Amino acid sequence: MQTLTPWTAPDPVVRQLSDAQGFQKAVAPSSAAAKAFGILLVIGLALLAYNLVSVFRTMSEYDAGGDRFFEVFFSTTGENFSTDPMLVAYVWGPIILIPLAIIMLVVSKLTRGKRTEAAFAAYSRDGYVAKALGLPFRFAANNSQVVPQVIVPAHLGSEEVSRWMAGVAQQVSTLDKAGSKQLTKTLVSKLSKPEVAIPAETVFPGSPPFALLVHAPDAVGAETVRAVVPGERSTRAYIVNLSKVEGWS
Numbered sequence: 298m299q300t301l302t303p304w305t306a307p308d309p310v311v312r313q314l315s316d317a318q319g320f321q322k323a324v325a326p327s328s329a330a331a332k333a334f335g336i337l338l339v340i341g342l343a344l345l346a347y348n349l350v351s352v353f354r355t356m357s358e359y360d361a362g363g364d365r366f367f368e369v370f371f372s373t374t375g376e377n378f379s380t381d382p383m384l385v386a387y388v389w390g391p392i393i394l395i396p397l398a399i400i401m402l403v404v405s406k407l408t409r410g411k412r413t414e415a416a417f418a419a420y421s422r423d424g425y426v427a428k429a430l431g432l433p434f435r436f437a438a439n440n441s442q443v444v445p446q447v448i449v450p451a452h453l454g455s456e457e458v459s460r461w462m463a464g465v466a467q468q469v470s471t472l473d474k475a476g477s478k479q480l481t482k483t484l485v486s487k488l489s490k491p492e493v494a495i496p497a498e499t500v501f502p503g504s505p506p507f508a509l510l511v512h513a514p515d516a517v518g519a520e521t522v523r524a525v526v527p528g529e530r531s532t533r534a535y536i537v538n539l540s541k542v543e544g545w546s
Contacts, residue, residue: 310522
């Protein structure tokens, strides 16, 4: 069984998060607008790339001159000289989605201050600093990958955490194909939001009260430090950017 070193919330992090300006530097709450920006931009660029490839292929095939580039680029006429819905998507999709993505990015930037203020106010009331450790497995379903992290509050006995993590790993290793599929579906569903922490009990029955699960920010599940804010509806676990913490080395 892995033995964890007892963990204490680092003083530089605690000091940084106790101040509104320091909190804003180190914590960046996510937003729906930022997520929409990424999705819209990827789709828009993919459609644009496909259309460009199609345009150059068509111009090469028919030996068309460069002066006909925009005519071909904006063409939505299919083989039967009728409007092709797919060509409409390739032509007008990027024109609509990319500007919309930029708008979402601007909205995200403009609302960042309010999001951070709200997060700091909640953290100041009853929040705490915790460490999040990646569990030794990852799950993937429907092109979505989840690497769970367990949040370890400061001063918690390392033996208790180690015992629980070992028990979870043992439980997962003994699941059959159907059980593994159901567990994956549950984790992908419940950990769909990267900052929302859930009681481990909802996924792994019998887990102790301290155990919270949260979505890791990467596929490695590397250790992160979190500003945890308990709430009536959900618990938020904001990632602390340690490179922005004064006095951190």
